[in-house]
Amino acid sequence: MALMVVKFDLKKRVKLAQTVWFMYWFAVLAGILLLSLGLFFKIELRKRSELMDNNESHFLPNLLIIMGLIACGINAFGGKVCYDSLDPLKFVKWKTVLKPFLVFCVVFNALLLVTALFCFVMRIPLQFTLAEGLKNGMKYYKDSDTPGRCYMKRTLDLMQMEFRCCGNDNYRDWFEIQWVSNRYLDFSAKEVKDRIGSNVDGQYLMDGVPFSCCNPGSPRPCIQQQMTNNSAHYSYDHYTEELNVWKRGCRDALLSYYGGIMNTIGALVVLISVTVGLQYVQSSLSSLANPEDVESESEGFLLEKSVKETFTDIMTKMKTMGKGVKVEEGGEEGIATVTTFCTRFVL
Template sequence: MAVGKVTFTREERDQLAKVLWMLNWISVVTGVIIFSLGLFIKVEIQKQRDVMSDQDILYVPHMLIATGLVACCINFLGGKICYDCVDGAKFTRWKLVMLPYIVCTFCFTFCVLVGALLCYSMRSQLEDSLQLGLRGAMRYYKDTDTPGRCYLKRTLDLLQIQFECCGNAGYKDWFAVQWVSNRYLDMTSPRVLDRLRSNVEGKYLMDGVPFSCCNTFSPRPCIQHQLTNNSAHFSYRHQTDRLNLWTRGCRQVLLEHYTGILQSTGLIVLLIWLFELLVLTGVRYLQTAMENLLLLGDLDSESDGWILENSLAETARWNLNVIKNLGKCYNVDDDEDPNINVPRSQESQGEPTTSEVTLRRKDQTRHLPL
């Protein structure tokens, strides 16, 4: 029994072909949208590539870009096919192409769904990449005279000012790294030397942060040094006076920024997937209806269209039998092989087997009189 069987008149078939022609052209536009969304995500990630690790997190935008390009090509071809299906004579040119086209469209539609789901599953990988990347960028913040790292100070300062954040998880992360270069330290000062000697790795650590961590909405001038020393500043309590610095870490801020973009993109791609699924269903009805029409021979008669010619169980059983019988064509015919289909009951009943009969004939031949 066919799944989703619908009977179409000639007017209904022509109307379906015209609607599908229009929908395929709309699908070309949706393909451009998917391509643009993938390109936008890639550009946004590339903007902060200096504070991300080398983990491969660009597979989602790359997949969206490729899917968008394929969508434009497939739907352009689908529009041409549906336009020719209005005329039954022109459909014969596309008869052999329709089924492969539908299979390719189904695979493409599945890729659109996968792309939408990947937009929602990218958060954990993005968080790990930001955590490792920000940690490394903060470690090299002081290397303004080292080739390949001289730009990290500017990158981190602009990042903290633009996104109003400080450090990796918070401003205290700067306490664990040396963010002041040795070229700007007075090595003759006993205080500086004592601080360097007090650290196992010989780093100049202090309870201070770069100027970009200062909160621009603070009512007082920014305090960025001796943040944990209340007596070093007038009317200052570092436990409660949080208006002085940005309290949120850059990892969380960037993660929320990219998560919002990815969730919006995933929702748009999911809606496009539903639209493409509708178009695919219509094309399948049109294909089966036109093929049945050619079998009838009367282009003006009614014809049936369906999604599956048989039920799901019958289709699965038929495909399973096809897979099982793929290698049988290479087997030798059972009637021509004397060693096949020899019942084992012959040995139990005392009947000679084929090999025993052959040996007996040889012995009899030897004892025959000359």
């Protein structure tokens, strides 16, 4: 018995075809938008690739670009089929390819759901990628004269100003690394010798942050050096006073930014599927007793049989295909074995 049967006359079939046609072309626009967002996401990740721990973060934008291209092609073809369905005689030429196309659409819709799931789940590995990448990037901040790392200072400064953040988790992360190049340190000065000598790794550590951590909205001139020394600044208490540097860590800021993009894309992906409407168009036209009599009534359905019967048929077909493959693999060896057994039995 068919699943979700709906009766259609000419007027209803035309409205259905027009509605599904509109939805398909809306899905084409959504596919173009998905492709555009995938490209935008890839560009944004590439802009800060130096702050990423690995290149696996580009898997998702690459997947979105591919899915966007396929969605545009599938939905444009579906729109053409719906347009031709307004004339049953034109629709006849699509009958041979329509069922495989609908099966492909079902598979593609499943892949779309997986892609949407990826958009929401990839936030977790992105968090670890950003944490490790930012940590390494901050270590190379001082290497402005080293080939391959000379732009790291500029990249981090621009990022902290753009996203209004400081450090990895917070501004105190800068206290734990040497971010001032040895080129700008006077090693004959007592303060520099004491700082380097007091550190196990021989680094010049200080309670200061780069200028890009400063909050321009603060009424007080930025205090970026000796931030924990109250006596170094007039009327200053770093325990109680509102600091004039960004308190938010860059990992959290970037994660919110990229996470927002991924959530938007994930919600968009779900809107691309229009397979159910085309199935009703196809079944309602296929059930016409006489294709030339377009005004006669017909029945449209979601599945030709019940869900259980459809699943059983699919499993039977798969088993049949599997047996056929085994016979082909056995080939002449299988025939020879059967012949030998029959000969021995007769003798």
